[in-house]
Structures are given as C-alpha cells and as structure tokens.
Amino acid sequence: MPKKLSPTSYKEFLETFSLDVPEDYNFAFDFVDAVAAADPARGAMIHIGPKGTRRDYDMAYFSRESSRMANAFATLGIKRGDRIMVILYRRVEWWVTFLALAKIGAVPVPSPNLLTPHDIEFRVNYAKIKAVIAEDSVVSRVETARGACPGLTVLIQVGPAPLPEGWASYAEIGKTAATDFPRTPESPKRDDPLLIFFSSGTTGMPKMVVHTNAYPMGHFVTGVYWHDLSPGDIHLTLADTGWGKAVWGKFFGQWMAGAVVFVWDFRGKFVPAELLDVVSANKVSSFCAPPTVYRFLIREDLSKWDLSHLRHCTTAGELLNDSVFHAWKTATGMPIYEGYGQTETCLQLATFPFMTPKPGSIGRPTPGWDLILLDEHGEPCPPGVEGEICLKLAPGRNLGLFTGYLDEPEKTANVMHDGVYYTGDKAWMDEDGYFWFLGRIDDLIKSSGYRIGPFEVESALITHPAVIEAAVTGVPDPVRGQAVKATVVLSSGYEPSDELAKELQNHVKTVTAPYKYPRIVEFVPELPKTISGKIKRAEIRKMDLTRDM
Known part of the structure; x- marks a missing residue:
C-alpha cells in the first residue's frame, strides 16, 4: 500500500498524491490475505454484539474464514458471476461473506434488513439474483417472496433459528470446509464486478449500481486522509450494512490505513447515550456519522462521557447544519469534517484535516476527481453561481466511479455522455474553491x-x-x-x-x-x-x- 503522506495544504496533497491499481487487483487476495500472511495478529475489528459482548478479530481470522466460506459457498453451487443478495446485520459474517464472494468472483448485493417481501421479490427478479444469505429474523420475509422468484435457488440462513425447508445453515456448511482457497489465473481481477448497490430510489425505482474490484482502492483516500487514520486507530462509522456507507467507513479504506474497524451491532432504536457509552468505553479515536446523529448527540450533556481518545470526526450522507457544527465543537473541541459522494462513486469532495473546515461546505475535490459545475446549457459556472456537480471522465474512468447501471444502458447514457458524468446534484463554489451543496436538481x-x-x-x-x-x-x-x-x-x-x-x-x-x-x-x-x-x-x-x- 502507498505510504501515508503528510501534506500541509490542499495544493500539496493534489500535487503529491498518486495511486495505481494493478490489473489483477483483488482486495481479498491482495490486501486481506497478504496482510494476514505478513502480520497475522494485526488487529482488524472490535465487535460489540447486540448483548454488549466484545470480541476482537485479527487479519488472520478474516483471511482464514473468508477462504473457508468461499469453499462452503462453492459446494452449494455459487460460482463466479452469480449475484448474491446479502441481508445481514452488523455481524462479523457480513465481512467474511463479502471477502469470500470476492475470492469466488460472485457478486454481493448488500441489502437492508428493513426490506419487505415485495421489496425482496422486486430486487431478486430485477437483479437476477441466484442466492440469498440472510439473517434468521429476515428469512420469513424471503420465504414469503420466494414463490415469485424462480431464479432464486440457493438459500443460506445466518443465525440459530430453526431452518425452513430448502435452507442451508451458514454455520453448518462452514464446519467442514477447507481454510485454503488458492488464487488461480481465473480469479477475479481489477475490472471484474465486485458488488452491486441498489440506489436509494428517492425519485422512482432504485437502480443497480455496479462497482469493480478497483472500487476498494477508491476508498484509500476515504480512510487514510478524510478519516485521518493511521495504524492502531479505532474507527467507528455508524452505518447499516445494507447500504453503501458501510463499505465507505467500515471496511476497505479503514483496513488499508492500518486501523481497527469498530462495529457496534445494536438492534432496534438508536439511543444517543448508548452510543456515547460505547465510544467512551472502547476508546474510539475516529468517528463518522450522518448529521442527524450529531444533532441527537449534542442534546446530551457530553461532559458526562470521557471522549479524550476521540480526536477526529467526519460526516456525510446529508448536509451538516452550522448550529450542529458549532455546538459539537464547543462541547468537544473538535470540528466536523464533511464529505460528499454517491452510491455511484467514492469520496468526490471532502474537507481534509490539513484544510480549514467551513461549516456547511462539503469541501474540495479529492485527488483524481476533476469536478466542475455546469449550468443548464452545459457551460462552466464561475464562483458564486450554482450549477450541477459534474465529473470530467478520465481515460479508463476515475478510480471509484461505477461502471454503469446494470442492464440499463439508457439510464447510464443519461448521466454519462460527452466525456462527463452528471451527478444530478446542485452546488455552488466560493472563491476559495469550496463547494456548497444545494440539493438534488429536482428538489x-x-x-x-x-x-x-x-x-x-x-x-x-x-x-x-x-x-x-x-x-x-x-x-x-x-x-x-x-x-x-x-x-x-x-x-x-x-x-x-x-x-x-x-x-x-x-x-x-x-x-x-x-x-x-x-x-x-x-x-x-x-x-x-x-x-x-x-x-x-x-x-x-x-x-x-x-x-x-
């Protein structure tokens, strides 16, 4: 992995940062297995379960268990190119499953545990999904949808509940599987599909967003620079495993930075005081959450918790209000660094630690992202004039940019044409080059x-x-x-x-x-x-x- 730079300015960062992805790159083999071989005891995850039980995992665990489950999945008929719906809470099996599928070349479709039977039926048929790996509490909903999903042939349950007919137990299939899954010349490479996200669908039906094996490297900047992580740091991103922010903040970039991913698998209603208890007791050093969470946290008496180990805070997913920024900084002494991206991309804009945060601004473009604001006539907007956030497409595409909407070339062409990717988001830029988000064009x-x-x-x-x-x-x-x-x-x-x-x-x-x-x-x-x-x-x-x- 590239060595972490220590730029003193945004200009220096752009001038000195570079990142190349080899043609045969595969995160599961080239990072997880490689690190486990060199430093098997390196910390990878601190996991707090629903009952408050803490378990610590090293890189050797994820390397070994992902190979075990790759073999187990293969015995059930899961093979390269198959699309696999994964509906799991923040349990360690989620990470193992993603790595196992990456080794096989099967393509996970992370899905929220709130999906209804109708949602499951639509997504399974729309995405031509072959297998579901689901939490036992979700299995009944899959069963309700199953009759209308003829292509769904492999069903795997995670959890101790009794197995419905036709389902395999995740734990049982892994018991006798080998812990060696060797890489071959046919193993998935950089330009092969890694995962499919369903977009949020705020205006119409969700679209299927395809990312390749180069995508994890797109989040190197996320973990190393935006989250400001170094080896030994403990990072918590408060995100559900059913949507893209989980891999933004709980997986690729954080491990590449050498940090330990902190996972709090709480179930049910979010309670701000419980989050503060967990952050304090486990000495979390870097934290990322949407502004809504910060709004709840500042309503607590933060002086009751020892947050002395917390040194860096970030936010994304929606926009941060000035009042929340100032209230948090007054209470903790720490600013909140904003970032912006989409399901279709990695981090496009951010305020980095070597920049002065401007409350309400989503920052400046990340390295490799040539962003411009275009007006409705396709002309560049000067500072102070609102326009659509657009990306000039580089040869071979920008690192972390999706390849397109699966099976919908016309929708892909609507947002990628004439050498530009159109985000559909409006913003304006100030004289210092900071972007200020206004909302979706339709909003x-x-x-x-x-x-x-x-x-x-x-x-x-x-x-x-x-x-x-x-x-x-x-x-x-x-x-x-x-x-x-x-x-x-x-x-x-x-x-x-x-x-x-x-x-x-x-x-x-x-x-x-x-x-x-x-x-x-x-x-x-x-x-x-x-x-x-x-x-x-x-x-x-x-x-x-x-x-x-």
Whole structure:
C-alpha cells in the first residue's frame, strides 16, 4: 500500500498524491490475505454484539474464514458471476461473506434488513439474483417472496433459528470446509464486478449500481486522509450494512490505513447515550456519522462521557447544519469534517484535516476527481453561481466511479455522455474553491424568481428547539410559481399549533434571507424516508399535489 503522506495544504496533497491499481487487483487476495500472511495478529475489528459482548478479530481470522466460506459457498453451487443478495446485520459474517464472494468472483448485493417481501421479490427478479444469505429474523420475509422468484435457488440462513425447508445453515456448511482457497489465473481481477448497490430510489425505482474490484482502492483516500487514520486507530462509522456507507467507513479504506474497524451491532432504536457509552468505553479515536446523529448527540450533556481518545470526526450522507457544527465543537473541541459522494462513486469532495473546515461546505475535490459545475446549457459556472456537480471522465474512468447501471444502458447514457458524468446534484463554489451543496436538481424550489435550496431552509428550521427534523419542498402557487413548504417533526414537549407555525416562520426570517421562509408549515409525526434514511421529498411533493394546500 502507498505510504501515508503528510501534506500541509490542499495544493500539496493534489500535487503529491498518486495511486495505481494493478490489473489483477483483488482486495481479498491482495490486501486481506497478504496482510494476514505478513502480520497475522494485526488487529482488524472490535465487535460489540447486540448483548454488549466484545470480541476482537485479527487479519488472520478474516483471511482464514473468508477462504473457508468461499469453499462452503462453492459446494452449494455459487460460482463466479452469480449475484448474491446479502441481508445481514452488523455481524462479523457480513465481512467474511463479502471477502469470500470476492475470492469466488460472485457478486454481493448488500441489502437492508428493513426490506419487505415485495421489496425482496422486486430486487431478486430485477437483479437476477441466484442466492440469498440472510439473517434468521429476515428469512420469513424471503420465504414469503420466494414463490415469485424462480431464479432464486440457493438459500443460506445466518443465525440459530430453526431452518425452513430448502435452507442451508451458514454455520453448518462452514464446519467442514477447507481454510485454503488458492488464487488461480481465473480469479477475479481489477475490472471484474465486485458488488452491486441498489440506489436509494428517492425519485422512482432504485437502480443497480455496479462497482469493480478497483472500487476498494477508491476508498484509500476515504480512510487514510478524510478519516485521518493511521495504524492502531479505532474507527467507528455508524452505518447499516445494507447500504453503501458501510463499505465507505467500515471496511476497505479503514483496513488499508492500518486501523481497527469498530462495529457496534445494536438492534432496534438508536439511543444517543448508548452510543456515547460505547465510544467512551472502547476508546474510539475516529468517528463518522450522518448529521442527524450529531444533532441527537449534542442534546446530551457530553461532559458526562470521557471522549479524550476521540480526536477526529467526519460526516456525510446529508448536509451538516452550522448550529450542529458549532455546538459539537464547543462541547468537544473538535470540528466536523464533511464529505460528499454517491452510491455511484467514492469520496468526490471532502474537507481534509490539513484544510480549514467551513461549516456547511462539503469541501474540495479529492485527488483524481476533476469536478466542475455546469449550468443548464452545459457551460462552466464561475464562483458564486450554482450549477450541477459534474465529473470530467478520465481515460479508463476515475478510480471509484461505477461502471454503469446494470442492464440499463439508457439510464447510464443519461448521466454519462460527452466525456462527463452528471451527478444530478446542485452546488455552488466560493472563491476559495469550496463547494456548497444545494440539493438534488429536482428538489430546488423556484419562487418569485428566486431559486431556493431546501437545505438552506431546513438548516434554519432545526436551529429552533421545537424542531427535530424538517423537509422543505415547493408547492404550486398561482402568484409565485412555487411556495416554500416545511414539513416538520417536532421535538418532545411541543405540540402543533398555528402559533408555533408562525413562530417557526419568523425564526427562519431571522436566520436566513426572509424570502426563503416557509409560507406553509405542516406538522407530521415522521418524514417519509428511503430504507437508507434519506428524506423522500419527491413523495412529499406527490402527496401535496393530491390535496388542496
């Protein structure tokens, strides 16, 4: 692996960083097995189970067990090119399974444990999935969908529950399997498929995003520089294993940095105090979570926990509000470094430790990502002018960029053409080269000649103590074209009322430009979200169109 650089500036980082991926690269063989052979006792994972039990794993464990399970899966008929749905919690078998499939050349499709039978049926048939490796608590839902999935022929259960007919036990098939799975000239290489993500599907049906074996190396920058990890560090990314952020923060880049991946396999409702207990007791040194988590954490009395080992904090997945940034820094002394990327990419933009964080900015382009902002005519935008975040495609594609949407060339062509990848996200850039996210193109609101990003208004709303979450959308207005509407989830102790709605409107006027204030305020118990936790503004807009606002 390349040696970690110590740049003193963003300019120096771009000038000195380089990374090449050999043609035969395979993370399971070239990293995990290689490290295990050289340093078998090197720490790889600290795992806290649902009952609070801690187990520590080294690299030798993952090398050995992934080979064992590769052999076990192969005996059931799983072979190179097969697509495998993996529905597991944050249990160690998830990592072993991914490495085992990488050695075989089968392609995992990580899937959230919240999928309904209908979701499972759709995804299995749409992606032509051959096998499911599922948590025992999810198996009944797979069984419900199974009759409508003729291509689903291999079923593997993880967990101690009784096996339904036709299912194999993960533990049992591995008991007698050999722990040596040799690499051959036919083993998967750099340009072969490694995994398939289903996109979140905030506006329509989810798409299948294909990444190759080069993808893990795309996250070298994520772990080594954005998370600022060095050998021996303990890193916790609070992400579910059913979506892309898990491999961003709990796998590839962190291991390549020499860090120990910290996994907290909590089940059920997230409790901020429990997270702080775990971080404190296990001396976590680097932490990454979405802004929503930080919003909950700053409502706690953080002085009650020993966070002295925590030295670096990052966030992604949605945008960080100024108030949360400052509250966290005041309480802990640490800034929060933002990053931006998509299911289709690795880290595109980030604020790195050698840069001064600007609260609310998603940072500057990462090495190898030639990003530009283009207006609706395809022309570059000068500083201060909003445009679509676009990537100039380099020969051989940029490291960490998806190869396309599986079996949907027309959708791929819609976002990749004329030498450019179009992200569908809007932003503007300041004079220092920092990018400021505005939202998905479809989410921007055009009202009385103004263009209003929903995040700006949401950010203002949540600085009011009554608001725990907010989604801002545009509704048709005969005079303004669109009017700004806020859909609000209240904090405990507050009740919906016209008076509170007026108070929130006035509050927004004092925090941001008055023309952005929501002319309509709706109180709801919860916001519609994707299974990865992203707000489905398109669904809110659709509901609004079906009723008279």
